[in-house]
Amino acid sequence: MFQTALYTAISLSILGLLYQVFCFVRKNNAFEGGKKSAYGHNSKGFFLNTLFQVKLFNAGKARWLIHFLVVSGFLYLLIIHALDDVISFHWFEYYQPPLDPFQFLRNLAGFFVLVGGFGFLFRRVIFFKTLQERKILLKGLFSILLILMLVLSGFLLESVKILSEPVFTQMVEEYSDIDVGEDLEDLKVYWEMQYHTVFNETLVVSPEKFENGKILSESFCIDCHSPIKSAFISTAMAKGFKKTGVWLNQHRVDNFLYYIHYFLALLILVSLPFSRLFHMFLIPVASLGENLQKEHFDSNQGFVNTATLYACTNCGFCSDVCSVYPNFLVTENIDILPHSKIESFKHLLNHTPDKPEVLFRLQSGNADCTYCHNCTDICPSGIDLQNLWATLNQQLALKGYPDNYTFIRNKSLKEWVELAPEDEKVWSTQKVTTQLADDVSSFENCVQCTICTNVCPVVEHDGVDNDMTPQQIMNLLRLGKKHLATGTRMVGNCLTCFSCQEYCPQGIKVADIMLELRNNAHVRADTMKLENLTNKRDDK
Amino acid sequence: MRLAYFPGCKIPFYLKEYGRSFEAVMGKLGVELVSLPFNCCGYPSRNKSLEISVLSSIRNLALAEKHGLDVITPCKCCFGQFKQAVYWWNNHTKLKVKIDALLKKEGLAWKGKTQIKHLLSFLHDDTGLEKLKQQMTRQLPNHKIAVQYGCHVLRPFSITGFDNPYAPQIFEALVNMTGLKTVEWSKSTECCGNPIYETNKKLSLKILLAKLRSAADSGAAYICNACTHCQIQYNYMEMEQESEKFNITPVLFTQLLGIAMGLSKKELGIKDNQLLNL
Numbered sequence: 171m172f173q174t175a176l177y178t179a180i181s182l183s184i185l186g187l188l189y190q191v192f193c194f195v196r197k198n199n200a201f202e203g204g205k206k207s208a209y210g211h212n213s214k215g216f217f218l219n220t221l222f223q224v225k226l227f228n229a230g231k232a233r234w235l236i237h238f239l240v241v242s243g244f245l246y247l248l249i250i251h252a253l254d255d256v257i258s259f260h261w262f263e264y265y266q267p268p269l270d271p272f273q274f275l276r277n278l279a280g281f282f283v284l285v286g287g288f289g290f291l292f293r294r295v296i297f298f299k300t301l302q303e304r305k306i307l308l309k310g311l312f313s314i315l316l317i318l319m320l321v322l323s324g325f326l327l328e329s330v331k332i333l334s335e336p337v338f339t340q341m342v343e344e345y346s347d348i349d350v351g352e353d354l355e356d357l358k359v360y361w362e363m364q365y366h367t368v369f370n371e372t373l374v375v376s377p378e379k380f381e382n383g384k385i386l387s388e389s390f391c392i393d394c395h396s397p398i399k400s401a402f403i404s405t406a407m408a409k410g411f412k413k414t415g416v417w418l419n420q421h422r423v424d425n426f427l428y429y430i431h432y433f434l435a436l437l438i439l440v441s442l443p444f445s446r447l448f449h450m451f452l453i454p455v456a457s458l459g460e461n462l463q464k465e466h467f468d469s470n471q472g473f474v475n476t477a478t479l480y481a482c483t484n485c486g487f488c489s490d491v492c493s494v495y496p497n498f499l500v501t502e503n504i505d506i507l508p509h510s511k512i513e514s515f516k517h518l519l520n521h522t523p524d525k526p527e528v529l530f531r532l533q534s535g536n537a538d539c540t541y542c543h544n545c546t547d548i549c550p551s552g553i554d555l556q557n558l559w560a561t562l563n564q565q566l567a568l569k570g571y572p573d574n575y576t577f578i579r580n581k582s583l584k585e586w587v588e589l590a591p592e593d594e595k596v597w598s599t600q601k602v603t604t605q606l607a608d609d610v611s612s613f614e615n616c617v618q619c620t621i622c623t624n625v626c627p628v629v630e631h632d633g634v635d636n637d638m639t640p641q642q643i644m645n646l647l648r649l650g651k652k653h654l655a656t657g658t659r660m661v662g663n664c665l666t667c668f669s670c671q672e673y674c675p676q677g678i679k680v681a682d683i684m685l686e687l688r689n690n691a692h693v694r695a696d697t698m699k700l701e702n703l704t705n706k707r708d709d710k
Numbered sequence: 711m712r713l714a715y716f717p718g719c720k721i722p723f724y725l726k727e728y729g730r731s732f733e734a735v736m737g738k739l740g741v742e743l744v745s746l747p748f749n750c751c752g753y754p755s756r757n758k759s760l761e762i763s764v765l766s767s768i769r770n771l772a773l774a775e776k777h778g779l780d781v782i783t784p785c786k787c788c789f790g791q792f793k794q795a796v797y798w799w800n801n802h803t804k805l806k807v808k809i810d811a812l813l814k815k816e817g818l819a820w821k822g823k824t825q826i827k828h829l830l831s832f833l834h835d836d837t838g839l840e841k842l843k844q845q846m847t848r849q850l851p852n853h854k855i856a857v858q859y860g861c862h863v864l865r866p867f868s869i870t871g872f873d874n875p876y877a878p879q880i881f882e883a884l885v886n887m888t889g890l891k892t893v894e895w896s897k898s899t900e901c902c903g904n905p906i907y908e909t910n911k912k913l914s915l916k917i918l919l920a921k922l923r924s925a926a927d928s929g930a931a932y933i934c935n936a937c938t939h940c941q942i943q944y945n946y947m948e949m950e951q952e953s954e955k956f957n958i959t960p961v962l963f964t965q966l967l968g969i970a971m972g973l974s975k976k977e978l979g980i981k982d983n984q985l986l987n988l
Contacts, residue, residue, distance in 0.1 A: 668865035
């Protein structure tokens with residue numbers, strides 16, 4: 171039965187893996203107009219990041235330690251303990267699970283995993299609020315709990331086996347020629363005292379019996395059994411369970427725990443391609459690809475290897491160093507932060523058009539990126555995040571989510587004014603402006619002398635493409651046509667060089683007003699976009 | 711002297727050589743640069759929201775103040791944005807209340823002590839030309855060079871307080887010290903076009919082209935920049951070289967200064983095939 175279950179689990183796991191690869195390829199083909207050629211290989215990063223998690227080490231030492239404890243402990247248990255039938259018994263001539271150093275190392279490895287796993291959970295508790303805000307509180311919890319349960323069930327199993335009389339009897343029958351009578355009783359005395367086995371009967375203890383038991387143990391048992399104290403965790407647990415030992419033995423709890431332990435191991439195997447654990451394959455993939463450099467950056471956007479997206483472990487380091495974190499503080503649009511953009515990017519690739527707001531927020535958040543490379547530099551998974559954001563911009567534009575400049579430019583002024591929404595709030599907290607465009611005193615002194623227009627580089631070079639001049643914008647304000655002014659190309663193209671303001675003989679803050687109008691235009695454009703989306707959905 | 715170094719967002723990826731040469735030159739002058747976990751200065755966000763841009767700046771200044779440091783930046787747009795933010799923070803009560811509340815949430819507060827310096831005004835006013843002269847070990851050849859002032863340090867003067875916005879002279883004074891000869895050119899204080907490069911590339915490059923033409927007319931062999939965005943913009947001129955060829959090389963002021971101070975090309979992030987004549 172165990173064999174059948176194992177092969178089923180392996181088959182399911184492999185099928186899952188193939189399915190995921192199939193999905194990655196399909197999603198890769200969905201990129202429109204992307205170029206794949208610019209990717210070089212980074213074999214050094216591949217080795218260092220896969221074997222030693224170097225980028226994680228650089229990002230945060232404590233978290234690297236937690237990760238290292240879990241990985242090293244788990245790997246040891248996987249290779250030496252779980253796969254002992256195919257590995258340990260062949261590699262080590264004298265391998266027996268209860269024999270040192272294996273018994274000790276098994277406990278040590280389990281201890282590593284427990285410390286690492288609980289360290290992981292502990293961090294979640296300490297940073298509860300931040301992680302909840304960032305919507306990553308529960309991410310990856312399934313896998314770590316599974317691993318913890320596996321290791322805990324292993325320790326429970328070992329400790330119950332230590333206490334187990336049925337296991338003792340079975341072993342005696344199998345590996346010794348002691349039948350019944352005094353010898354068996356002496357062996358029991360010795361094992362009760364040295365190995366903490368719990369027997370149903372009350373044993374009479376004497377130094378002679380103990381000595382005889384010791385001789386018997388040395389001739390039949392010691393080849394496979396090191397002193398029990400090297401199993402330092404299981405022994406400590408066994409001592410704690412000693413009082414319930416008889417009950418545990420009667421109900422053969424050891425067998426029950428064995429099923430649980432085995433089942434959990436198989437569950438991890440099956441869930442591997444679909445859980446957080448998949449990152450162990452995807453991070454090497456992501457680390458192998460070279461991050462795009464400046465020279466190729468602008469000309470090679472438009473494609474990302476989807477598999478690298480799923481190498482993200484939601485660790486949140488990127489958002490800690492994100493240059494535009496203050497933008498998030500003001501707008502509270504979480505899709506400004508890289509860790510969240512990745513999640514939303516996955517939505518985009520998974521075709522979830524029933525939530526256009528998600529993509530709208532993603533576009534708005536992604537537009538704030540300054541391409542400072544901080545997130546890419548720190549990403550412990552080695553994902554080329556910066557390329558991701560540039561590609562995301564392109565893909566969103568292709569899917570009908572343009573940036574605000576393009577959105578406004580593609581509207582005629584007539585359309586812009588007619589469509590303008592009554593109520594302008596998208597980002598609820600974004601309300602404070604320079605308060606110049608609504609204040610008559612800030613522009614009423616304009617004498618239309620055209621000096622601002624004469625020094626404006628946009629007017630000079632944009633020719634027929636430009637619609638209004640700075641002094642005309644001031645005039646529009648005087649006519650109470652602020653909403654019209656926000657949609658003009660002059661406002662959209664203003665370089666903010668402040669020449670107009672510096673040269674204005676009337677001391678009017680022309681450039682500051684331009685910027686305020688542009689701020690207004692952004693809010694208006696956002697509102698219009700969102701209204702369009704909601705209307706579209708309601709029509710359906 | 712210790713200063714918090716504010717590189718801005720573009721140096722780490724787009725213009726590493728500026729950061730490198732800036733650090734080298736400052737090191738030579740005995741200035742200790744401290745790296746703090748700064749965020750964006752807020753310059754790109756000011757198109758979108760005054761609040762975001764001012765919060766971004768003030769948050770950085772609060773961080774520097776916490777460490778008891780003044781801030782120095784080699785980027786003129788960052789400098790200008792910082793100055794603007796300080797102005798609005800001081801003169802817009804409603805905004806100030808809001809920004810302070812947001813900072814408080816993070817356990818930060820700005821009392822307004824932090825000074826913000828730009829590379830050029832720092833060299834000119836704080837270090838002083840005399841001391842700078844002492845550090846120079848060689849004179850560069852007297853090639854003609856045009857200096858790009860950059861709008862965001864110059865204007866509005868009432869806020870930036872950098873130099874006379876109509877006839878500035880700081881940059882020329884500093885460049886002339888290296889031995890190079892600055893030229894008069896009509897568009898020296900005009901915008902390079904970079905602020906709208908992302909949104910309106912065509913117009914942005916058109917403005918750049920006009921500047922290059924004006925500099926070429928004055929006979930300059932180099933255009934000297936002391937601003938991240940300006941230098942990035944002039945590097946785009948390669949794209950426009952097909953229509954009109956200019957024999958002008960954009961160069962970073964820190965690299966020129968570094969060469970004059972006897973620093974090696976490697977220390978200044980200059981590639982082997984660049985600036986061969988200097």
